Amino acid sequence: MDMAMMCGLDELEALAMSPGGSAASAATAAATGSEDEGDLRRGPWTVEEDLLLVNYIAAHGEGRWNSLARSAGLKRTGKSCRLRWLNYLRPDVRRGNITAEEQLLILELHSRWGNRWSKIAQHLPGRTDNEIKNYWRTRVQKHAKQLRCDVNSRQFRDVVRQVWMPRLVERIQAEYSSAAGGAGPAAAGDDAAHQAAPAAVAPATTTASAPAAYHHHHGTYGGGYQHAADYYSYSEPGQAAPAPPAAAMSPDDTSSALRSSLTTDASHGAAQQQHHYYHTAASAATPTNEGCGGAAAGSPATDDVFAGTSWSELLDAVGREDDGSSSKIGLPEFEFGDFEDNLWSLEDLCLQQLC
DNA sequence: AAATAAGCCAACCGCCAATCT
DNA sequence: CAGATTGGCGGTTGGCTTATT
Numbered sequence: 001m002d003m004a005m006m007c008g009l010d011e012l013e014a015l016a017m018s019p020g021g022s023a024a025s026a027a028t029a030a031a032t033g034s035e036d037e038g039d040l041r042r043g044p045w046t047v048e049e050d051l052l053l054v055n056y057i058a059a060h061g062e063g064r065w066n067s068l069a070r071s072a073g074l075k076r077t078g079k080s081c082r083l084r085w086l087n088y089l090r091p092d093v094r095r096g097n098i099t100a101e102e103q104l105l106i107l108e109l110h111s112r113w114g115n116r117w118s119k120i121a122q123h124l125p126g127r128t129d130n131e132i133k134n135y136w137r138t139r140v141q142k143h144a145k146q147l148r149c150d151v152n153s154r155q156f157r158d159v160v161r162q163v164w165m166p167r168l169v170e171r172i173q174a175e176y177s178s179a180a181g182g183a184g185p186a187a188a189g190d191d192a193a194h195q196a197a198p199a200a201v202a203p204a205t206t207t208a209s210a211p212a213a214y215h216h217h218h219g220t221y222g223g224g225y226q227h228a229a230d231y232y233s234y235s236e237p238g239q240a241a242p243a244p245p246a247a248a249m250s251p252d253d254t255s256s257a258l259r260s261s262l263t264t265d266a267s268h269g270a271a272q273q274q275h276h277y278y279h280t281a282a283s284a285a286t287p288t289n290e291g292c293g294g295a296a297a298g299s300p301a302t303d304d305v306f307a308g309t310s311w312s313e314l315l316d317a318v319g320r321e322d323d324g325s326s327s328k329i330g331l332p333e334f335e336f337g338d339f340e341d342n343l344w345s346l347e348d349l350c351l352q353q354l355c
Numbered sequence: 356a357a358a359t360a361a362g363c364c365a366a367c368c369g370c371c372a373a374t375c376t
Numbered sequence: 377c378a379g380a381t382t383g384g385c386g387g388t389t390g391g392c393t394t395a396t397t
Contacts, residue, residue: 044365044391066382082383083366118385133386134364142362 041075045084049074053081054089087128094126098135100175104168106132107140107160114152 041049056072062085065078074081087093098106102124109120115136117129124132140160144151147159 042367064382077367078382079368079384080366087365115386129385130365137387138363 039075040077042080045088049076050084050089053085057085057089087130092126093128098127098139100168100171102127104165104172106135107165107168110136110140111157111161 052072052074056068060068060071062068062082065082067078069076069078069081072081076084105124106120109123113119115133117133117136121127121129121132141151143164144153144156147156149156149159
């Protein structure tokens with residue numbers, strides 16, 4: 001288990017300075033960290049504990065977490081040790097911002113499987129289920145809230161599929177373009193941890209398919225937009241799309257994923273080509289308005305700003321009712337700044353198309 | 356500069372399924 | 377086969393950091 005040794009002291013100390021493991025909080029934890037309850041510690045991990053765990057796993061491997069915790073001299077539950085290792089100390093854990101490609105993959109896979117975080121995480125090597133879950137809760141749900149949608153509502157999913165994901169594809173494409181001739185898109189987040197990730201075999205909970213998915217994901221740098229589009233469109237039901245990346249959809253989950261979470265309305269036909277979204281709104285979804293936008297339905301939405309643009313048409317299309325009426329979904333009067341982070345990029349979208 | 360709010364994320368909890376004894 | 381243990385998962389929370397007022 002020499003892979004654990006990849007996580008050196010320096011790195012551990014650096015980790016310890018991260019928010020969750022700051023020296024201050026560690027000290028606080030040591031002070032408050034309940035030595036009382038069965039002599040088990042809780043709260044943030046200290047550098048010393050991390051070292052104990054890493055060194056023990058390096059020497060003996062992982063598994064049997066309860067006995068591991070005892071043998072390593074850690075006053076922690078086995079569960080806590082396992083979590084700390086998997087989510088933080090494992091050498092192939094990838095840190096840093098979620099890249100556009102990862103966002104795209106998360107959105108796509110979540111549309112298939114829902115809150116199956118661990119399953120989704122298997123397709124984002126180096127990312128933990130916890131991280132993806134946090135990403136979803138903090139970023140995605142935030143935008144659903146801004147749109148006054150329930151994050152699980154049909155309409156929000158339509159917005160994701162018809163606005164967000166195509167936008168991400170475009171962004172990825174732009175990254176490829178800007179990096180043409182180079183080693184790859186700089187914005188793809190190729191930090192050191194990222195580079196190291198494929199070499200490390202994810203232990204225990206990471207399936208064999210994950211590294212392969214990674215290779216599909218990142219091994220096509222330089223291939224251009226087409227591959228990014230593959231991400232977005234692969235395995236769409238009824239779609240004559242390029243063959244799905246084998247690793248991205250492992251045999252055991254493909255059928256169930258297709259059976260379960262994907263709906264088969266017109267919006268998925270629209271998913272076949274991302275450019276379609278921008279040039280025609282004819283492939284409107286048929287949202288049911290569940291959990292969405294009622295309070296804001298009377299608002300003027302964003303017509304004044306987006307009138308006559310494909311963006312406006314797009315939102316209009318997304319919000320079209322089943323009965324064919326053209327009522328909006330009640331998108332709030334968001335401002336550009338509301339979406340200034342790297343998810344929606346409404347700002348640059350609008351600058352590009354309107355301003 | 357201080358107070359407050361919002362964002363973020365590591366860690367915990369409870370539940371369940373698989374495995375072990 | 378039954379009970380205990382372990383591992384894994386998704387949901388939730390607490391506290392730190394950052395942004396805003």
